[in-house]
Amino acid sequence: MQHQDIAWDLQAPFTIDITVRDEDTDRLGHANNVVYVRWLEDVSWAHIENLGMTWSLHEKTGKAMAITRTEIDYLASANTGDHLVLGTWLTDYDGRFRSARQFQLVRPSDGKTLVRAVSTHACVDMKSQRPARAPKEFAEILGSAVVAGGKGL
Numbered sequence: 001m002q003h004q005d006i007a008w009d010l011q012a013p014f015t016i017d018i019t020v021r022d023e024d025t026d027r028l029g030h031a032n033n034v035v036y037v038r039w040l041e042d043v044s045w046a047h048i049e050n051l052g053m054t055w056s057l058h059e060k061t062g063k064a065m066a067i068t069r070t071e072i073d074y075l076a077s078a079n080t081g082d083h084l085v086l087g088t089w090l091t092d093y094d095g096r097f098r099s100a101r102q103f104q105l106v107r108p109s110d111g112k113t114l115v116r117a118v119s120t121h122a123c124v125d126m127k128s129q130r131p132a133r134a135p136k137e138f139a140e141i142l143g144s145a146v147v148a149g150g151k152g153l
Contacts, residue, residue, distance in 0.1 A: 006085060007111065009104050010150055013087030014047040018105075020082045030077035036115055040070065040103055043086045044119070053141045058126065061135040065099060065121040065142075072117040082107055084114065091150025093142040096133055097123050102150045118151045 018039055026032035048065075049055070058064050078084055085106050092100035098120060105115035123134040134142070 005111075006087075006106050006108060007113075008087055008106075009113075009116070010089050010091075010102065010147055012147070013089055013104065014043070014050060015085050015087045016043045016046055018084040018086055020078045020080050020084065022080050025080055028077075030079050031082075033072075033074065036072060036074070036105070036117075037070065039086055039105070040072075040088075040117055040119065043088045043103065044101060047088050047090075048141070051141050051145050053138060057137055061137060062126050063123055063132055063135050063138065064126050065134075065138070066124045066129075068098075068120050068122045070117060070119040072115060074115055076107075076112050076114045078105075078107065078114055083109065089147045089150050090142060090145045091118075091147060093139075093146050095139060095143060097131060099142050100151065 020031050024031050024035045085108055087104045087106070089102050090099060091102045100118065100120050103115065103117040104113055106113050123132050123138065124130060125132040
């Protein structure tokens with residue numbers, strides 16, 4: 001699907017397409033807030049894997065970027081059957097431990113932005129779950145993917 005007509009907050013997002021399913025909705029009949037968090041995780045993994053930060057690289061280095069904070073602004077609701085496009089950008093990387101990511105969820109049928117979110121991440125050792133310096137491979141991938149103009153750390 002073409003996404004050039006969407007008014008993105010930043011240029012050239014990495015995107016995934018989403019169709020809201022019945023099981024994504026809550027008693028109010030719209031997508032439940034926990035589903036949005038899952039979608040943010042889905043697009044984050046798809047993005048870093050697309051950049052070359054695959055699960056096998058995580059296993060090889062023994063390191064991962066763990067979410068330390070997520071801020072979500074719910075601007076409008078999504079309903080069963082809605083087609084949505086979720087865009088993301090890496091907006092900051094300190095070169096050692098921390099990175100930041102920005103999200104925008106859009107319903108193309110009316111051009112409405114439903115959600116804006118920001119998350120921050122810290123590199124951790126996968127065994128100890130303790131903070132650790134990002135491996136060289138992560139630093140190269142994350143550093144080269146940061147876009148200007150976003151919300152940073």
